[in-house]
Amino acid sequence: MRALRNQWYCAALSHEITQAPLGRIFLGEPVVMYRKSDGGAVALEDRCCHRRAPLSRGQVEGDNLRCGYHGLLYEPGGKVIWAPGQDKLPPGAQVKSYPFVEKHGWAWIWMGDPALADPKTAPAFHWYDAPGWAGCGACLDVKANYLLLVDNLLDLSHLAFLHIKTIGAADDTDPHLTWERQDNLLRGVRIARNLSPSQRQIAQGDTLRTDSTKIMTFTPPANVVIEIGAVEAGKTEADPTNRVNRKLVVLDSMTPETDTSCHYFWGNCRNYAIDDAAVTEMVLKSTSVAFDEDKFMLEAEQRIIDLNPAAPQIDLIGDAGGLQARRIVERLLAEEQVAARAAE
């Protein structure tokens, strides 16, 4: 499939990785994840080297993973250390072990050449567990190409339409938008003034008009961080009469499953009511409602694309971010191809 390989992809939110093995497909490859007794996380090929049963149907025993079919026992590095009926194991009695790193409550996997994997380069979504912040999030499986989600997240003009019944403001249609591009980073600043409250805000008793600043940062392969700040319309954060001072960071990372499906990991980080589990629960629920609006639209979009992938399309001013993000990905794909040919 068409995706960068030598990159850190999000594999899970850390809380999803437990002693119950978790199986997912990344870039067309089956991966199983589990947590060792020391808390360390492991990612192995989810395909027993014996008869290709998924190891995610097995169980964790101490630090090891037992295949649920014939009982082969794998140590965390992927080597078989027990098989039924024989002491000596044949060559090849192992599965692939993936470079895997957890940072700030997010787990990252390297599907490419392990020799190139540098844990230091894995994304650090530091807001998620930073002091003074509360993070929560989930994984949403979306039957759409992962770049459709990148487009979606970098063009927030859809807020006023797709999310008009939840998190969008009807008058958020004419923001001031600027983009800054580095080699492997793209940053947009989107300022929208005098916005009416969204339906969700109204439901929460929040009816003031606001000025909103959103800083969107894309890094390849498919991470989008959106830092959101809002103050009362026409006021500044420092103004003592300002009655709104919302800060929110939305973390997004998409990992391709197939060419037309992906895992969409999202996190919501807030700097208020950070110890209030009820607020966390409410954020999880209401964000899921809003992001399901994206899921259903993007899956419909993918089906329409599949009908005729060559159908023409136009780009609008709001697409600047998505187009540049795709260009970064395309350039890196070309570089990977050149490197692969050179290595042959």
Place this chain on the structure above:
Amino acid sequence: MRALRNQWYCAALSHEITQAPLGRIFLGEPVVMYRKSDGGAVALEDRCCHRRAPLSRGQVEGDNLRCGYHGLLYEPGGKVIWAPGQDKLPPGAQVKSYPFVEKHGWAWIWMGDPALADPKTAPAFHWYDAPGWAGCGACLDVKANYLLLVDNLLDLSHLAFLHIKTIGAADDTDPHLTWERQDNLLRGVRIARNLSPSQRQIAQGDTLRTDSTKIMTFTPPANVVIEIGAVEAGKTEADPTNRVNRKLVVLDSMTPETDTSCHYFWGNCRNYAIDDAAVTEMVLKSTSVAFDEDKFMLEAEQRIIDLNPAAPQIDLIGDAGGLQARRIVERLLAEEQVAARAAE
């Protein structure tokens, strides 16, 4: 896919087209339909020119259609008249608009070259809303090639078997059958005498034996009108002792969705109890029950065909109509190919 393009295809029964956009796939192309404030019906490409979201997930605003993703607003001709964040629209900011005409409660679309679309040539199913008649109908999605439905409707020998528990008479197996073929029209007259009542008739307290005449008219691409008349067995309509004088027109039009699925539009027109909504409701329900028998059989037939499309088959006398209808379609397909080549 293999289907005539320069033809009027049924797109909907008029009552299905409202201010809630209706999306369907015709000949592999996504189409959205809605009704303007003046009552006029519109059919546009159901694929936003921006990011290819289906417009049928949007909403009608006055006479225009708003994309539910980023809010692009389309006028009824398919041109974008508003997009988020910019006043000047790029070239190509439009979707295809299809020739669309409503006649007698049925809506027809032209998927081919718009220059060739002549509204006068769209079928007129005039019984559906004629004075002295009551029409009702529905759309049934069938996972079978549309021509399997043409075969079905032109060979009514299946009534005595497939529909034996509903609308078929067990002894309706030896009708007198004649066919008349014109260039683009095929008409069959099927006379069956001394038929026992069907289970549906018996359930309605109708137990007389009848003589039945069915006039089946096929026109391309896939319309079949069946005019049904029944009198008491051995009597004439004029005979004062004749206790049966049923008249019914069944309207059928099939529009390919893919090579192995279609939309089946049907209407039932009666000349009795025309203002009785309860009768209409009963007709809708009981016809749906009978036509579901067709749907389930044709979908099973399609699955068997898919297992081995080259499996041999024989033709019986009852297939004369279906075979001639297919020949008309094949001849027109060849003509379309010749015309397409000439135009290149």
Place this chain on the structure above:
Amino acid sequence: MRALRNQWYCAALSHEITQAPLGRIFLGEPVVMYRKSDGGAVALEDRCCHRRAPLSRGQVEGDNLRCGYHGLLYEPGGKVIWAPGQDKLPPGAQVKSYPFVEKHGWAWIWMGDPALADPKTAPAFHWYDAPGWAGCGACLDVKANYLLLVDNLLDLSHLAFLHIKTIGAADDTDPHLTWERQDNLLRGVRIARNLSPSQRQIAQGDTLRTDSTKIMTFTPPANVVIEIGAVEAGKTEADPTNRVNRKLVVLDSMTPETDTSCHYFWGNCRNYAIDDAAVTEMVLKSTSVAFDEDKFMLEAEQRIIDLNPAAPQIDLIGDAGGLQARRIVERLLAEEQVAARAAE
């Protein structure tokens, strides 16, 4: 698809064949089975020669089968003997009739050249209805290649893992295993001593440790008979203090539907409580629970294989049987190819 053709395949358990037509797909071909008034079983092509409707949607009339679409009547040999509207039938008015034989409550079909079908060579699962034995069984549809089930049944090391909550003993991991191979037969003897009781045995109040002998016999294309005997651990059958004397024969036959799905027929034959319907019911239920564990694992295995059919795998000592069975099948496939070429 890749499967032997000139072989007897299991088509049904005899009790499944009634006067209600039963449709199944064997080796990619649709087959309908029914029982005549004299009790004889019939297997015909499940595809009407007229419009290719499945005959399994029709009904049996005396010894004949009536198509449910247009009423064509087939005699048990597959010839059409009635069609609507005409006395003289065209050439080709018939469907394929398959050599079909029932033995001991199991029905066998020959999908290849009928001239080569010798009923004497059809498997005889004699335990199923032998005096002193009670047999019961069922058909399980499994979305996995049929050879994955052969692997499964010839490598019982999975008992201690996949079936640990039902029929497996946790310490059944080091049996004594020997194989004997003939041209078209493979037999393994698997002796496991001092086994703890399985969860199912414990649930039935059976807590003694046992010595178990399993004789597994594979014959092509895909039959596996497993004769199971158990005595109290360390004792012999003849020992008057021996408190366990279980005998069980598990019959298995797999018939490919497609390359990645099959019908799995299984039977359980016991020599105790043979007239007790409640025990039969219990055996059917608890065996279904255990075999569903296989079904779910094999379907998961097939999905993993489909992701990358070329992924490497290792063989363990327990695979000796499955590998030899596959070699027999491969040799016969090669022989069929040679014979097919010679016949051209």
